[in-house]
Amino acid sequence: MVREAYPIGHVRTPYYIRGKHGVIERLCGAFPNPEELAYARSGQPAQPLYRVRFLQRDVWPDYAGQPLDVVEVEIYQHWLEAEEHAR
Amino acid sequence: MSHDHDHTEDHAHVHRYPPRPDQDDTLTYYRAMEAAVRELLIDKGVLTAEDVRRQVENMDGRxxxxxxxxxxxxxxxxxxxxxxxxxxxxxxxxxxxxxxxxxxxxxxxxxxxxxxxxxxxxxxxxxxxxxxxxxxxxxxxxxxxxxxxxxxxxxxxxxxxxxxxxxxxxxxxxxxxxxxxxxxxxxxxxxxxxxxxxxxxxxxxxxxxxxxxx
CATH class of the missing domain: 3.90.330.10 (Nitrile hydratase alpha /Thiocyanate hydrolase gamma)
Incomplete structure (x- = not known):
């Protein structure tokens, strides 16, 4: 699950995906944390970055497309919380 | 409009229009900031105006x-x-x-x-x-x-x-x-x-x- 938090600053986790449940599509590598870089700090230690896949109908309650349509979003590890059951 | 009109008169007519302003002639907050940062980088010798021009040309060429x-x-x-x-x-x-x-x-x-x-x-x-x-x-x-x-x-x-x-x-x-x-x-x-x-x-x-x- 994506953390549902609303800190002030340069956050690369879109509002619409916070608090939503998804599955990891791939690990992209580790990158300096943009929330630190934006304030001219080092961004170290680098944060693992994942591509996470969400069913559109889980993201938008009124989604009008097809049931298997998905949206994939890059999310840093510190914005993700592990869950017991894969969805 | 006919194409066999008096050319001299038409030429004079065109010049009554004011020149069209550039679309980027309003100095907004971000334009001022971009110009200030660019000029500071050039003044301090971090970049040259030529570097900036070359990079713009490079991106426009892609x-x-x-x-x-x-x-x-x-x-x-x-x-x-x-x-x-x-x-x-x-x-x-x-x-x-x-x-x-x-x-x-x-x-x-x-x-x-x-x-x-x-x-x-x-x-x-x-x-x-x-x-x-x-x-x-x-x-x-x-x-x-x-x-x-x-x-x-x-x-x-x-x-x-x-x-x-x-x-x-x-x-x-x-x-x-x-x-x-x-x-x-x-x-x-x-x-x-x-x-x-x-x-x-x-x-x-x-x-x-x-x-x-x-």
């Missing part, structure tokens, strides 16, 4: 033909396609395309999946392979709507995706950049790479269109 070359190669060489899907940046470098530090992910359209790219947070775009993004790609309308009603937005572009094809929207929120590899059009079985590349349009690599038909 266009979708670069991405098209990559897609066309993948259409005719399935081993290359597998490498491209596994690591887009390395596959671009392999055919001589300079993508700099870009982390490229190529996503492939298939008979059952259609991909489309967006950056909901700003305007991230594979500029190294497509050039500067179109204005609509940066608009709030596209960015906010394609992520929640992609089928309706694609239909407005004239691209109707059948119900049995799933749509995969890619939101470039962080360090990756995306390129859609559209499906190869029918009737192009014996075509060469350069010929094929002409069918691979910018919009088909964003995912709002299909490749041009043969």
């Amino acid at each position: 266009n979708a033909g670069l991405g098209a070359k990559m897609v066309a190669r993948a259409w005719i060489d399935s081993a290359y396609k597998q490498r491209m899907l596994a690591n887009g940046s390395e596959a671009a470098e392999e055919i001589g395309l300079d993508v700099g530090p870009l982390k490229l992910v190529v996503v492939e359209n298939t008979p059952t999946v259609h991909n489309v790219i967006v950056c909901t947070l700003c305007s991230c775009y594979p500029r190294m392979l497509l050039g500067l993004p179109p204005d609509w790609y940066k608009s709030r309308n596209y960015r906010s709507r394609v992520v929640r009603e992609p089928r309706a937005v694609l239909a407005e572009f004239g691209t109707v995706i059948p119900d049995d094809v799933l749509i995969r929207v890619h939101d470039s929120t962080a360090d990756m950049r995306y390129l859609v590899a559209p499906r190869r059009p029918q009737g192009t079985e014996n075509w060469g790479e350069a010929e094929l590349a002409r069918l691979v349009t910018r919009d088909s690599m964003i995912g709002v269109a299909l490749a041009d038909p043969a």
Whole structure:
């Protein structure tokens, strides 16, 4: 699950995906944390970055497309919380 | 209006119009900041005006033909396609395309999946392979709507995706950049790479269109 938090600053986790449940599509590598870089700090230690896949109908309650349509979003590890059951 | 009018009179008439102002002559907050930072970097010797000009020229010179070359190669060489899907940046470098530090992910359209790219947070775009993004790609309308009603937005572009094809929207929120590899059009079985590349349009690599038909 994506953390549902609303800190002030340069956050690369879109509002619409916070608090939503998804599955990891791939690990992209580790990158300096943009929330630190934006304030001219080092961004170290680098944060693992994942591509996470969400069913559109889980993201938008009124989604009008097809049931298997998905949206994939890059999310840093510190914005993700592990869950017991894969969805 | 007749074309056999008195030319002298017409010439005088044209000059009564005031000159049209430049579209960027309003000094907004961000324009002032850009000019201030650029001039400071030049004054302090970090960059030269020539460096700035060269970089602008370099970006303006990039266009979708670069991405098209990559897609066309993948259409005719399935081993290359597998490498491209596994690591887009390395596959671009392999055919001589300079993508700099870009982390490229190529996503492939298939008979059952259609991909489309967006950056909901700003305007991230594979500029190294497509050039500067179109204005609509940066608009709030596209960015906010394609992520929640992609089928309706694609239909407005004239691209109707059948119900049995799933749509995969890619939101470039962080360090990756995306390129859609559209499906190869029918009737192009014996075509060469350069010929094929002409069918691979910018919009088909964003995912709002299909490749041009043969």
